[in-house]
Amino acid sequence: MENPIIKLQEKISELTETQKRVADYIIKHPLDVAFLTVDQLAGIVGTSTTTIMRLTFSIGYSGYTEFQKGLQEILRNRAAPQTRLEANIKEMGENNLWGRYAESQISSIQDTMNMITPEVLDQTMEKIVTAERIICTSVRSGLPVAQYLTHGLNRLFGNTQLIIADVSDWVDTVVNMTSNDLVIAISFPRYAKRIVDFTETAKANGVQVVSITDSYSSPLFKHSDLILPCNSSSIAFHNSAVSSMFVADYLISALAINYPDTTKERLDKVNEILTKMNYHTIH
Known part of the structure; x- marks a missing residue:
């Protein structure tokens, strides 16, 4: 059976703004939606049942009921026994x-x-590996993720730098970028205007853009080639970086594992230099 979540993700760029809002809610809360009536879902999202029905039609279902059955089946197959941690x-x-x-x-x-589908992660890694230059950019809550990703990608490829969009004059950098370069932008609500401006300018200049943000309705969406949506909710007042850091760490790990011919020689050289410098304290 086809995965309704993947079908939504594949079609999201073709949806109306209202339909994108519905799709975002479904993608973030599949377990809830699997057992909500169409009226209940419409009330939660703040739209009409007609909008939801049109959304399900547009991704190839006969209606909300068929879509919901597909969602229930996927969740049923995904269910697994409780882990010790969960217990x-x-x-x-x-x-x-x-x-x-x-x-x-x-x-x-x-x-x-x-x-985030495995296909989107693979496409992201392909863009990273083939990019001549990579710029990671963020501010505030997304900055630790950008810093971590910059360090990891630069260690692997040697072509990555960090630009803090609200303190750096990124215009001088972006004007020299080409379609062979890649911007990885990270921003969560409230979205930073400078990040949106950066991605918009980069995209207008033909630069490839991957955005790590909270949803497909993020203002970064229309300026991005790929979106990696991460749940940024926390139990307090702030945007949590845990999920986005999880994605960043996966990308670094998967790139090292999947592209050893590209990364191993450089990593060995870096390690050799650090060892000669006695860079790390050994107890």
Whole structure:
């Protein structure tokens, strides 16, 4: 059976703004939607049942009922026995903040995995490997992810730099970029205007853009070749970087594993230099 989530992701660029909002909710909350009536879903998202029906028609279903059955089947097949960690978390109780935090982050990572297909990850890695120059950019809550990704990609390929969009004059850099270069932009609500401006300018100059953001309705979407949506919710007031860091770490690891001919020689040379320098403290 075809995965309804993947079908939504493949068609998202063709949807209306209202349909994208519905699709975002479905992708982020597949378990809830699998058991909501069309009226209930319309009420939650703040749209009409007609919009939802048209959305399901546009991705190849006869209606919401058939779409929902497909979603239920996928979730049923994905279900697995509780892990020890999940069981331990359940036993902690609602008053255990540490346990609730862990449960929230595990849920966010699972939501992120539901939103990003392996195909999109493969396409992202292909763009990274073939890029002549890579610019990672972010501000505020996304900055640690951009810093981590910059370090990892530069260690692997030697062609990556970080631009902090709200303090750096990125215009001088982007005017010299070409279609052989890649911008990886990271931004979450409230979206930074400088990041949106950066991606818009880069895209207008023919530069490839991959965005790590929270949804397909993000303002970065229309300026991006690929979107990696990550659940940024937290149990407090802030955007959490855990899910996006999870994705960044996966990309670094998968690139090293999948492209050894490209990365191993450089990694060996870097390690040799660091060893000669006695760079790391050894106990």
